[in-house]
Amino acid sequence: MSEPGIHHQTFWSQIADLPHVLEFPVIDGIRTRVLRIGEGRPDENRQTIVMMAGTSGHIEAYTHNIRALAAKYRIVAYDYPGHGYSTLVAGGTLEIADYARHLFALLDHYGLDRPHLCGESLGGWIALKVAREHPERFASLILSAPGGRMIADDRLNKTQSVSTDAVADPTWENVKARLNVVIHDADHISDELIAIRKAVYSRPGFAASMKAIGALRTPEIRRRNAVTDDDYAAQKLPALLVWTDHEPSGDPETGRHLAELMPHGRFLLVEDAAHWPQWENPDLFNGAVLRFLEGMTA
Template identity: 70%
Template sequence: MTLDRPFATQHETLWSQIADRAHVLEFPEIAGTRTRVLRVGEENAGRGTILMLAGTTGHLEAFTHNIRALSEHYRVLAYDYPGHGYSTLAEGSLEIKDYADHLLALVDHYGLEKPHLCGESLGGWIALKVVPEHPEVFGSVILSAPGGRMIPPAKLNGTQSVSADAVAQPTWENVKRRLGVVIHDEAAISDELVAVRQAIYAQPGFVASAKAIAALRTPEVRERNAVDDSDYARQPLPTLLVWTDNEPSGSPEVGAHLAELLPRGRFVLAEGAAHWPQWERPDVFNTAVLDFLESLEA
């Protein structure tokens, strides 16, 4: 029997989508960070693991509309970075090496064999940097509107201002406005997503953690961590790049150009989305990921 769903997919909660699936939410200590990790689809571990990496100031709920579909075929492991979500908050500054070292420790902690990295925004940035240095560790790369390129300061500062307001005063309106930076259609921003992020931003210590996260937005730090065309050209593994028609950092032509640089790349354009194709177009995203991974098994 097919249920009649009177609301858009984007408004389904994470719980409503995985409540009938065996799953584990845990907080192991990984590289000195108490790390929030969600595991779903352990019965499919033999086919491989999809390791999901969210964006800047993000959290595992960014993949709410992907976890079930992907975990029906593979084991899915989603987690919160250091300084993010409900993992240990941070002080000082966080750079790509910090995230990459934690990622490698997480892979070792769970004994993962060649997991498929699925990174959106900051997650894609991390993947683009860590995979060429450790190609033997991973199986493939899935990039969802990856970040990390140098972009005009005015555009970066505008985004940073909205983010800073949401962290300093995590009202419903400010947090929803922050999510509007990455989601094209305001109607696709669910109450659950706003509520979860509002609670995360309201944690004691998150203001300092947000400053540590924002280090990558300062010009000098961003420049030494930045992604350029050479990072795409040196990717050794099969790579799927999912771009959108409203991506803030560049047009569909920019995405197609980056995909052409990938030695073993595949390109998918998700229309009607901005910086979160996995959220706004889960139908396109989930199908593209499963087709890509299945092609590697053929």
Template identity: 45%
Template sequence: MSIRTSISTNTSTNIWTELMGQDLSVRHVEIGGWSTRVLEAGMGEETLVLMHGIGGHLEAYARNIVPFARRYRVLAFDFPGHGYTTHAVADIELPDYVAHLGALLDAYGVDRAHLSGESLGGWVAMKFAAAHPDRVGRLILNTPAGNLSLPEVRERIRSLSQAAADDPSDERIRARLEWLMADPATVTDELVGTRRTIYARPGFARSMRHIMCLQDADVRARNMVTDADLEAIVAPTLVVWTSDDPSGPAKTGLDIAAALEHGRFELITGAGHWPQWEQAEHFTALALDFLAE
């Protein structure tokens, strides 16, 4: 395991501005029984899959897609029950997310991909890499969930998320997003509007309740990333933690990297739970360097 600390500054722009100039498609694809919203960009020989966190949507990676697409075929998608993918009508646990990811790769004819996941996305990436090592090239895990279960954090995520889904007002949406960030100023009006539009869809509040099952102690316990999972991951892995992550201390990321056969740890300062958003330029540079090794 290697450890490095990185410092960067934030630049804040518009989601659409970030995506301008890049040919891309956003469409719904039937994947494993879910009408899944998928963004595809780039024409590289290798595929990079981007996976957002719990209660999130593919726009979480809006500031990284264009530079990634210059080298890779990029797939970013809304998880089951999330974003504009079909609403959940029953609880969704890690085996469901893992199966959906496998079905997505199959639908796009991808035998082997690099996986980059934030929070829940990192959790899914680890579980998938442990179960299907032959289908994973490299892993990038930024503030991944699944290795820690702090009651106060679980309750905070559940209460903020469900409140925002039940009453998708600017105030409640902003409160949920600002919890993710080191600097509340990085929560732009556009980001609030994007999430409010998603959360205000009929049926989304019910879907959120099924998504939030992972904040129940018993459900979370049976879905946690185990020592056996970490031992089974053979892909080179970059674990990114931040100076201001609200989900847990940097030691969590250090422990993950130390347990992996080919783990590397990076600490990014000036970011919370979304380093790919708050410190987009530097996060992207780290990821591209790692993927090119």
């Protein structure tokens, strides 16, 4: 039997031999699943990377990145309100202000001083908004296929039907189809990732929570929360924007344009990938992130 490739290594195999804490503190009234890893020696005073997943996502979206980044940085990864294994939302809407308030409460809870924000999709959307308003609270941005722009309905709705099917009927096949929208090569979708997402979608109350999460797809709500070119152009922090050649929200030139809008922006294109560049080519992603962060302190 051959050894599985990087895409099929499990979350547990990545962290099992490393000191870590997986805990559920109450943050902003939300029982929040948080992974802390990479503390290092007490005399190291490591900088922190806060890792933020995408819509309906969870910590495991960074399965293939945490170990590499934790070798040099303290990692704090968490599930948003209504997401993963954090407290679900019974009604209403989840908008960027809600995610931002929870993020700032998390920073205060752990006493995090100017962490780097590593946000994928929704995580990048949140990062762009909070960093524009409060650049003094953060050190840099790592934006992995960031979301939040107003885009054509056909692009915005590309994932809608498979997402609806997967949440309403979280079978193995439906969940894999949902993941195949964000991961270009279906062979790179691990059994563990399907199993975790299936378990999350099967949580009692998740369907209602997904309605609150999905509010950002509603045109009126999305418009008032949207990321604009001005949000990119006003960024004061160093930023690495990672895009792909099969990104559902825009072609590579779109990503390059967004990176060039930022005064201190850098661009990385990951090929043969869709919406999860950090998963689809982790070696390229991890190396680029480490060089970017090391370059800031050189």
